[in-house]
């Protein structure tokens with residue numbers, strides 16, 4: 443038996459809700475469970491043998507043994523992952539949190555965490571023989587898919603909500619050569635259209651985060667955090683939530699580690715805290731009202747943090763599992779709190795993250811301002827905020843509050859500037 447076919451036996455594709463099984467390599471011929479209509483997930487059945495030579499593979503592929511790709515020659519990588527975990531002593535001191543870290547996912551090749559998932563999604567598309575890939579996006583997914591598809595020689599079609607994505611992300615998708623369509627509607631409309639097209643057309647693979655291969659790549663962020671913390675689990679991981687894919691992935695990473703590593707088994711897993719923007723917060727609102735079984739979609743979501751301007755999160759059920767199983771929480775913050783947090787993180791720690799990514803810091807600032815119960819729970823704990831995207835993607839959002847032309851102009855003369863500076 444080849445090692446590829448041996449490896450394929452270690453993973454299973456099944457319905458997240460009713461657990462009906464499906465042949466893993468048929469993924470893309472269907473996206474949901476034919477039995478109950480829910481999303482699918484990939485489950486690892488065994489612990490594959492870890493081989494030392496994997497350390498030489500690019501990017502997140504040093505975890506090749508934990509990722510459901512059968513052949514190494516199908517890897518399409520831009521050396522994603524390996525992002526910095528920065529201890530934020532200045533901000534931690536100011537806000538009263540003893541041990542605060544930022545995992546800066548803006549350092550990925552296209553500037554967001556999506557690259558971890560997209561390298562797996564596109565490598566699998568190549569392995570399954572797809573020639574066309576498609577997504578709907580608030581911007582980062584489209585930039586990432588476009589880059590990886592370009593590298594793989596796969597045709598890339600992206601749908602974005604018209605006028606609602608940051609220009610940096612649009613520029614990336616254009617540069618990487620994607621075919622871009624602006625949908626007259628919001629992100630939820632765009633995803634509905636993309637899903638319908640891919641469901642009807644078996645030669646086009648949908649690469650939104652409902653695609654479980656993406657989750658398999660994104661779970662590696664947890665592996666890295668634990669390594670960077672010297673093999674220990676943090677007490678809490680705080681991250682923005684849009685569709686709910688990333689919080690699902692982070693929790694999958696935690697579960698796999700605690701199930702397979704003897705030194706971590708039995709340890710208390712980190713609490714996952716998902717943060718949404720106030721105008722697009724169906725998961726946080728459901729959590730706060732004690733619901734677990736459904737969300738009330740927001741029909742006209744609005745936040746300036748355009749990346750998470752999502753009213754009907756497709757992975758809400760998985761996100762709830764991550765939040766409840768980890769004994770975590772969900773909350774929302776206002777746009778004003780988001781922009782304050784974005785500036786505060788940049789000006790105290792030198793980390794410029796995009797607005798959506800600042801929600802985790804905004805949440806901590808809100809906890810501190812309200813001296814909330816959560817503040818008491820977290821202040822002495824080891825906290826990791828996942829800052830999902832780079833601030834350079836969306837300079838306009840920041841510059842709205844400060845026009846560059848308002849910055850004082852001075853004559854080209856050192857003496858007169860010295861007088862001003864004195």
Ligand code: F0G
Nearest residue numbers: 579580582583684685686687688749831
């Ligand atoms: N942070 C950023 C910067 C994002 O771009 C997204 C999602 C999220 C957080 C939320 O992640 O959806 O997995 O809960 N962006 C998607 C996109 C929707 O199209 O780029 P999630």
